[in-house]
Amino acid sequence: MTSPAGGHGRASGATAPGGSPPPSFQDMWRDLAPIGRHAGSGGYRRYAWTGADTECREWFREQAEARGLDYETDRNGNQWAWLGDPLAGDAVVTGSHLDSVPDGGAFDGPLGVVSSFAALDELRRRGAEFTRPLAVTNFGDEEGARFGLACVGSRLAAGQLTAEKARLLRDGDGVPLARAMEAAGHDPGAIGPDHERLARVGAFVELHVEQGRALDLSGDPVGVASAIWPHGRWRFDFRGEANHAGTTRLADRRDPMLTYAETVLAARREAALAGGLATFGKVAVEPNGVNAIPSLVRGWLDARAADQATLDAVVDGVERAAREHAERAGTDLDVVRESFTPVVEFQHALRDEIRRVLGKHGPDGSGRTVPVLGTGAGHDAGILSASVPTAMLFVRNPTGISHSPAEHAAEDDCVAGVIALADVLEGLACS
Incomplete structure (x- = not known):
């Protein structure tokens, strides 16, 4: 990818060490790309508080230092790079996350962080004068791939996840979050609500690759988010009786795998009937033997x-079907809601201002109206919306594929996203 900004000016007296220009979009993307990439799948395994996560965090710190920004890590492990006084209040913040789902794509999260630094570079090139503090941020453990709960960093900061519950989260190997944080050099005793910090944020704008095809179908490179659908994760525990696969008659079996399989099919059926989405994408089996029920x-x-x-109709329908199948198969079922996020309506005033700014400039030079679209994907912006005015920009994804190595955004669209984000930040943070 080429750099969206042709040069790198300085604003408000800020200079990078040595006066050299900071890394371009292309340089940042190239340096970040190898971190956590799995050689076999080509996807990313950047899980919270692992070696890959540490490398991503170091990359973020280096980008902050290359631009002469004040760098800090907050009590919950979220990273901040500041232009201006963070204590002044009414700050404009932009950014996203750098962690991934198992074998995820390159764009989900990182595009927002790289674009945020590039947008700052673009504003400096323009000679913009900042009247509000500006920060780029990387929120930790957004995907929840390791500990099973999404948006841990932002949930902790917003007080939507207690420190006590967070420390008890465990990964697939039984390692508690607290121990993982400590091993990575972060104090788990410090985590908790960060209301004072969030009170100093006047607006948070997150750029993200679209995780669908709405923009591809409309022919627009950039869109504005209207809302995040309500969504959650439920754990279904199907319990039966372990027995020998080669000696136990079919009539004598209490096989929870059958109940699970029926429930997977029911999930698809209930989602189609109600007009929602339902997916069983993770499963764990005990004793997990080829020749064992x-x-x-x-x-x-x-x-x-x-x-x-x-x-509610989808989840209730899936659980009802699961219990009916369990009763017929002689198996037991427990259902636990592990996480839930209600519908998030992004602040209309901020959303409308962003549409006005982008409509004036035209993210692709056309000046046409910027589309507004909802999304079924969760984001840190959604979590923070209860505490801070938030908004989101989406960059076109031509295939609609996400959470996969096939995730993609074209170079020209990434450039359009950076310019759009720069226009928005200029409208919010500059005179």
Whole structure:
């Protein structure tokens, strides 16, 4: 990718060490690309508080230093790079996350962080005068790939996750979050609500690759988010009786795998009937032997919908079907809601101001109206919306594929995203 900014001016007296220009978009993308990439799948495994995560955090710190920004890590492990006084209040903040789902794509999260630094460079090139503090941020553990709960860093900061519950989260190997944080050099005793910090933020704007095809279908490189659908994760524990696969008659089996399989099919059926989305994408089996009937099958349901009533209909329908199948198969079922995020309506005033700014400039030079679209994907911006005015920009994804190595955004669209973000930040933070 080429740099969206042709040069790198300085604003408000800020200079990088040595007076040299900071890394371009292309340089940042190239340096970040190898971190956490799995040689076999080509996807990324940047899990919270692992070696890959540490490398990503170091990359972020280097970008801050290359631009002469004040760098800090907050009590919950979120990273901040400041232009201006962070204590002054009414700050404009932009950024996203750098962690990934298992074998995820390159753009989900990192595009927002790289674009934020590039947008700052673009504003300096323009000679913009900043009247409000500006920060770029990397929120930790957004995907929840390791500990099973999404947006841990922002949830802690907003007080939507208690420190006590966070420290008890465990990964697939039984390692508690607290121990993982400590091993990575962060004090788990410090985590908790960060209301004072969030009170100093006047607006948070997150740029993200679109995780769908709405922009591809409309022919627009950039869009503005209207809302995030309500969504959550439910754990279904199907319990039966372990037994020998080669000697136990079919009639004598209490096989939880059958109940699980029926429930997977029911999830697809209920989602289609209600007009929502339901996915069983993770499963754990005990004792997990080829020649053993399982004693436990644990499956995780991800369910989303455009409104709460539809989401409730989907989840209730899946659970009802699961219990009916369990009763017929002689298996037991426990259902636990592990996380839930209600519908997030981004602040209309901020959203409308962003549409006005982008409509005036035209993200692709056309000057046409910028589309507004909802999304079924969760984001840190959604979590923070209860505490801070938030908004999101989406960059076109031509295939709509996300959470996969096939995730993609064209170079020209990435450039348009950076320019759009720079225009928005200029409208919010500059005179």
